[in-house]
Amino acid sequence: MTTFTERLNSALKQSGMSQHQLAEKVKISQPAIQKLLSGKSNTSRKIVEIANALNVDLLWLTKGIGKAKLTKNSANATMLGAIDEWDSKTPLDEDEVEVPFYKDVRLSAGNGFADDIEDYNGYKLRLSRSTMRKYGIDKDCAVCLTVYGDSMEPVFRDGSTVGINQADTNIRDGKIYAINHDGLLRIKILERLPGNQVKIRSYNSDYDDETVSLDDITILGRVWWQSSILD
Structure with missing residues (x-):
């Protein structure tokens, strides 16, 4: 490699x-x-x-995972339109859906953060119905949580909000998943290994790769969306 x-x-x-x-x-x-x-x-x-x-x-x-994917330069942004204010009393638009936001439950992007994903607080986030449909996300299987720590920086900043597809729990090498690892909720890159083993990777090179048994983790779902505030 x-x-x-x-x-x-x-x-x-x-x-x-x-x-x-x-x-x-x-x-x-x-x-x-x-x-x-x-x-x-x-x-x-x-x-x-x-x-x-x-x-x-x-x-x-x-x-070194995947392909370099060198392509010709092209436009990489699309104007979506104006931003409208809304609150819990604002009716949903035709292209909006609400998904649970576990605001007080944080996924660790460090060495692990113990919490209970079932501790729902009633918060919701509004996401685009058409975007979710495009990526095959069932709104009833989607939840949002907060990322805590720096092991997945610079891609996922401390305090980022991520969307989890709970219906997507089959490991595809190099994809990012929310996992329960011995009671610790974590967001990591996963890679299948022989012998029912899984390699747990971080974007931040300060964190070493880990190898664990698939039996030691529960895959909560694949991360398909994120939102963060830039410094």
Whole structure:
């Protein structure tokens, strides 16, 4: 398997950009880019921006999972329209559904956070019916929770809200799942291994991979959506 440094160097070469151009594009110093390329550093708070600038898949760049998916540059945003205020008394629009939001139940993106997912507080979030239909999410199987910790940064920030599809519990390598691990609610990248084993991965390279028996975890569902506040 290639290293992060090797993948980054390859992606930069394929992009045709110089170190200086990449640094300018993601708004960090050129020496910081040079440290990543030389292997002196293997993570950056700008890793998402770097992957986007190089037009490669973030999971491939950080963990070597999947394909680089190099494609031609194209527009990556769509204007959705104005933002309307609403509260619990506002009628649902035709394209809106409400899903339970376990506001006080937090999924750990660190070393684990003990809590009970059944402790529902009555909060709800409104999501797009058409978006859920597009991704095959049944509203009756969807719940939202809060992410706690930094092991899944920079993709999932501390305090992010994530949507869980409770109907999707079959492990697909490289996908992100909410799991109950010995009473700890966690959000992690999962990968099946021989012998009924599962590898638990984090985006943050400060956290080591873990290998556990499939019997030791309960998969609560796959993470399909997230929302967070940018600094």
